[in-house]
Amino acid sequence: MRPPLIVVASFLAVGTLVAGAAAAQSIPDTAATLRDKALAGSPAYGVLESLTTEVGARPAGSAAQRRAMEWGVAKLKALGFANVHAEPFTITAWARGAEAAEVTGPYPQKLAILGLGGTVPTPAGGIEAPIALFHSYGEMLAAPAGSLTGKIAVVTEPMARTQDGFGYGMVISMRENGAVEAARRGAVAYMIRSLSTADNRLPHTGAMDYAADVPKIPAAALSPSDASLLDRMVARGAPVTVRLSLASAVTPNAPAWNVVGEIPGREKPDEVIVIGGHLDSWDPGAGAIDDGAGVAITTAAAKLIGDLPRHPRRTVRVVMYGSEEMGGSGSAYAAAHKGEIDHVVLAGESDEGSDLIYRLQLPAGGLDSPALAELGKVLAPLRIILDKTPAQRGGSDVEGLQALGAPIMSYYQDASRYFDTHHSADDVLDRVDVKSMDQNVAAWAALIYMVADSDVDFRRTAPASPAAK
Amino acid sequence: MRPPLIVVASFLAVGTLVAGAAAAQSIPDTAATLRDKALAGSPAYGVLESLTTEVGARPAGSAAQRRAMEWGVAKLKALGFANVHAEPFTITAWARGAEAAEVTGPYPQKLAILGLGGTVPTPAGGIEAPIALFHSYGEMLAAPAGSLTGKIAVVTEPMARTQDGFGYGMVISMRENGAVEAARRGAVAYMIRSLSTADNRLPHTGAMDYAADVPKIPAAALSPSDASLLDRMVARGAPVTVRLSLASAVTPNAPAWNVVGEIPGREKPDEVIVIGGHLDSWDPGAGAIDDGAGVAITTAAAKLIGDLPRHPRRTVRVVMYGSEEMGGSGSAYAAAHKGEIDHVVLAGESDEGSDLIYRLQLPAGGLDSPALAELGKVLAPLRIILDKTPAQRGGSDVEGLQALGAPIMSYYQDASRYFDTHHSADDVLDRVDVKSMDQNVAAWAALIYMVADSDVDFRRTAPASPAAK
Numbered sequence: 001m002r003p004p005l006i007v008v009a010s011f012l013a014v015g016t017l018v019a020g021a022a023a024a025q026s027i028p029d030t031a032a033t034l035r036d037k038a039l040a041g042s043p044a045y046g047v048l049e050s051l052t053t054e055v056g057a058r059p060a061g062s063a064a065q066r067r068a069m070e071w072g073v074a075k076l077k078a079l080g081f082a083n084v085h086a087e088p089f090t091i092t093a094w095a096r097g098a099e100a101a102e103v104t105g106p107y108p109q110k111l112a113i114l115g116l117g118g119t120v121p122t123p124a125g126g127i128e129a130p131i132a133l134f135h136s137y138g139e140m141l142a143a144p145a146g147s148l149t150g151k152i153a154v155v156t157e158p159m160a161r162t163q164d165g166f167g168y169g170m171v172i173s174m175r176e177n178g179a180v181e182a183a184r185r186g187a188v189a190y191m192i193r194s195l196s197t198a199d200n201r202l203p204h205t206g207a208m209d210y211a212a213d214v215p216k217i218p219a220a221a222l223s224p225s226d227a228s229l230l231d232r233m234v235a236r237g238a239p240v241t242v243r244l245s246l247a248s249a250v251t252p253n254a255p256a257w258n259v260v261g262e263i264p265g266r267e268k269p270d271e272v273i274v275i276g277g278h279l280d281s282w283d284p285g286a287g288a289i290d291d292g293a294g295v296a297i298t299t300a301a302a303k304l305i306g307d308l309p310r311h312p313r314r315t316v317r318v319v320m321y322g323s324e325e326m327g328g329s330g331s332a333y334a335a336a337h338k339g340e341i342d343h344v345v346l347a348g349e350s351d352e353g354s355d356l357i358y359r360l361q362l363p364a365g366g367l368d369s370p371a372l373a374e375l376g377k378v379l380a381p382l383r384i385i386l387d388k389t390p391a392q393r394g395g396s397d398v399e400g401l402q403a404l405g406a407p408i409m410s411y412y413q414d415a416s417r418y419f420d421t422h423h424s425a426d427d428v429l430d431r432v433d434v435k436s437m438d439q440n441v442a443a444w445a446a447l448i449y450m451v452a453d454s455d456v457d458f459r460r461t462a463p464a465s466p467a468a469k
Numbered sequence: 470m471r472p473p474l475i476v477v478a479s480f481l482a483v484g485t486l487v488a489g490a491a492a493a494q495s496i497p498d499t500a501a502t503l504r505d506k507a508l509a510g511s512p513a514y515g516v517l518e519s520l521t522t523e524v525g526a527r528p529a530g531s532a533a534q535r536r537a538m539e540w541g542v543a544k545l546k547a548l549g550f551a552n553v554h555a556e557p558f559t560i561t562a563w564a565r566g567a568e569a570a571e572v573t574g575p576y577p578q579k580l581a582i583l584g585l586g587g588t589v590p591t592p593a594g595g596i597e598a599p600i601a602l603f604h605s606y607g608e609m610l611a612a613p614a615g616s617l618t619g620k621i622a623v624v625t626e627p628m629a630r631t632q633d634g635f636g637y638g639m640v641i642s643m644r645e646n647g648a649v650e651a652a653r654r655g656a657v658a659y660m661i662r663s664l665s666t667a668d669n670r671l672p673h674t675g676a677m678d679y680a681a682d683v684p685k686i687p688a689a690a691l692s693p694s695d696a697s698l699l700d701r702m703v704a705r706g707a708p709v710t711v712r713l714s715l716a717s718a719v720t721p722n723a724p725a726w727n728v729v730g731e732i733p734g735r736e737k738p739d740e741v742i743v744i745g746g747h748l749d750s751w752d753p754g755a756g757a758i759d760d761g762a763g764v765a766i767t768t769a770a771a772k773l774i775g776d777l778p779r780h781p782r783r784t785v786r787v788v789m790y791g792s793e794e795m796g797g798s799g800s801a802y803a804a805a806h807k808g809e810i811d812h813v814v815l816a817g818e819s820d821e822g823s824d825l826i827y828r829l830q831l832p833a834g835g836l837d838s839p840a841l842a843e844l845g846k847v848l849a850p851l852r853i854i855l856d857k858t859p860a861q862r863g864g865s866d867v868e869g870l871q872a873l874g875a876p877i878m879s880y881y882q883d884a885s886r887y888f889d890t891h892h893s894a895d896d897v898l899d900r901v902d903v904k905s906m907d908q909n910v911a912a913w914a915a916l917i918y919m920v921a922d923s924d925v926d927f928r929r930t931a932p933a934s935p936a937a938k
Contacts, residue, residue, distance in 0.1 A: 229522060428670055
């Protein structure tokens with residue numbers, strides 16, 4: 001099911017703003033023109049179709065990610081961006097090998113799984129052990145030390161479907177920290193119900209952590225259906241035994257890149273608005289909604305701004321971050337650009353798929369700045385709430401800039417169906433609703449243009465509170 | 470998305486029929502009682518939950534299929550059926566091995582595939598060749614002999630979504646006969662877009678044929694998303710090269726079983742109504758909608774009839790057929806029961822999933838028989854069309870009986886979403902809508918009871934036209 005296509009009908013509603021666009025438009029009028037251009041069909045789908053067709057899956061540190069970097073440089077050049085280049089950094093790359101899991105007794109059945117990102121491999125031949133199943137992560141945390149000795153710990157807590165993605169936040173710890181907590185209690189391996197809002201046979205991967213003082217045990221995600229299957233087997237009372245086989249390889253100091261391109265400002269080129277998405281993706285899918293869409297949305301928005309008869313006063317910079325999923329690209333970018341931090345006017349990342357934006361947060365006081373007085377009118381046809389709560393998060397890759405004091409913004413997208421396929425093999429181009437994606441482009445183009453062509457200073461408007469992280 | 474739950478609200482509408490059910494009910498009244506019992510919660514879900522949890526995937530000829538047979542015998546006994554036994558026969562069993570496919574150039578990407586049932590393996594290391602892509606099967610058939618020499622032929626024709634499953638019938642030849650037709654034109658391997666109404670990353674398998682006079686080439690189904698990916702790559706103009714690796718093993722004379730149980734008739738036990746589903750399934754899923762549901766629906770309907778204060782006059786026999794997907798169980802059943810063919814009052818199979826029945830066809834003239842005069846009233850709350858067109862198909866496993874002259878019936882189920890997951894890894898319990906499944910049980914129980922407790926003779930009513938097949 002696709003979200004209702006409400007955005008197109010809004011063209012006419014703001015016709016008055018667009019009138020007289022020929023000569024020297026006002027900033028809000030130009031923003032409205034950009035918005036309507038995007039709604040009429042933006043370059044985003046072409047960018048995303050190109051990336052998913054010509055590159056596909058592109059985990060950080062892989063050969064495919066190098067092709068993605070080359071694709072990004074070529075694409076930004078082809079679209080007319082200036083100062084296009086790739087900024088290298090290194091990461092510890094993790095690569096999946098052959099994986100399998102099965103119930104060996106009492107009811108032999110194969111299980112659909114994916115190893116979590118960063119998991120250690122099992123010994124060759126796998127680990128076969130009885131499972132200790134918990135219906136919630138809290139239940140497992142309540143299990144005493146030693147109680148899981150020799151067992152494969154399994155947590156089948158499901159995830160709530162929410163518009164704001166809050167359901168993901170509520171369970172992410174069971175993926176990120178569960179292997180450590182299971183190992184502390186003696187477990188030999190760890191499995192979770194995928195962090196998914198669907199109930200199908202698709203497992204969803206994602207990053208996990210280990211702790212230095214706890215044995216590293218293999219960890220995998222079951223498809224929601226397979227987690228329910230284990231629930232049903234365990235409910236019958238007899239001990240359930242599972243064999244888990246995971247292979248993987250780690251490459252220290254693997255190359256990675258942030259790809260950068262600019263629409264140079266016509267008056268203050270050293271004042272920069274930094275927008276982007278992340279170019280790396282998980283390996284099972286094609287990284288369409290996570291985060292080819294974010295790359296495409298912000299690239300298309302900047303491209304539309306660059307196509308204006310005259311550039312805005314400030315520079316709009318697009319960054320395609322090269323290692324969001326396993327971490328590293330945001331901090332690499334911040335480290336490389338620390339020297340220009342005082343010139344970062346605003347930073348934000350699009351990393352919630354391709355569905356409709358419904359809410360905007362700016363730095364504290366930003367919505368009260370005179371330069372943005374008309375922003376509400378410009379965004380109204382897009383049905384976006386202007387939320388005066390200061391933005392807390394600008395996206396994982398923006399945390400580094402945020403920590404250095406850069407003002408950040410946050411567009412909230414409808415995440416209701418995002419977690420049906422996020423991090424799974426089904427993160428492919430077919431999941432993308434083009435009209436919704438173009439609403440995103442419209443929102444980014446209009447807002448970023450208004451900031452770029454004005455002298456609004458969010459740090460003067462009201463000091464941002466850099467996150468401690 | 471689930472179909473609207475319209476059936477429950479219908480209970481009260483027929484309260485008059487149920488009134489006075491205590492003593493000697495009329496046949497229609499008892500049928501209505503059975504219907505309402507089923508709608509209130511039939512044993513079908515319990516049967517299906519048990520099969521999918523305790524056995525899971527059960528391809529004919531596999532060790533799992535032997536467990537399924539044992540499960541069937543035990544389940545029918547536990548439910549109180551009489552004459553429970555397994556009728557052995559042999560098949561040529563096919564078993565899937567490791568499979569993989571990838572685009573090797575110009576845009577390297579992995580492809581989600583499943584080998585078709587019965588495919589020969591590729592050489593170890595796979596077959597790597599340029600693809601010849603056709604957007605429709607007709608296009609490939611129009612290609613001249615020799616034109617596919619050295620190529621992997623790929624057909625990406627999509628399938629229409631229809632309530633009656635007609636869309637499947639329109640494309641099934643491209644799965645069943647395509648490898649022969651591609652090989653005739655010189656192809657070294659053959660791939661199709663899965664016969665699926667979804668556009669996701671799930672490949673769907675299914676049976677295929679070879680011809681004695683044509684080289685046997687390996688054949689596989691791409692997920693719909695991967696078929697679209699190849700369409701997009703080919704549209705770019707450069708030759709696309711794919712590597713396909715398929716392993717499989719064939720076992721001649723593998724054991725298989727039809728599992729049988731009866732509700733013996735109280736007056737004419739040798740007159741038999743034969744209903745059932747097929748117990749075998751494809752290997753990637755758990756065989757929930759195909760065809761655990763049919764097994765569960767017909768078993769539950771017969772169980773409800775068996776629980777009546779007194780059995781109907783004739784015998785109701787449930788058959789769990791053991792090799793529908795790769796063929797053999799229907800003909801084995803017919804061969805074993807040829808001697809009693811004149812006593813088969815009616816035969817039908819439930820093999821279209823678990824969604825709502827919307828249409829009934831009986832043998833010619835059957836709906837005009839006085840014994841079924843009240844059938845319309847009994848089925849009305851279930852919203853089933855009584856179609857006077859004589860039934861043409863009773864299900865694959867009933868074709869053998871039909872060919873011997875047995876009268877057949879057909880309940881049409883809404884197949885609108887059936888082919889989203891049919892023959893794929895996602896054919897699991899979660900796909901089943903319990904209320905819809907119980908509507909099926911209600912329909913089967915009511916109709917079969919009315920036939921079993923009457924003396925309606927469909928061959929006297931009007932001769933059936935046995936299919937030539």
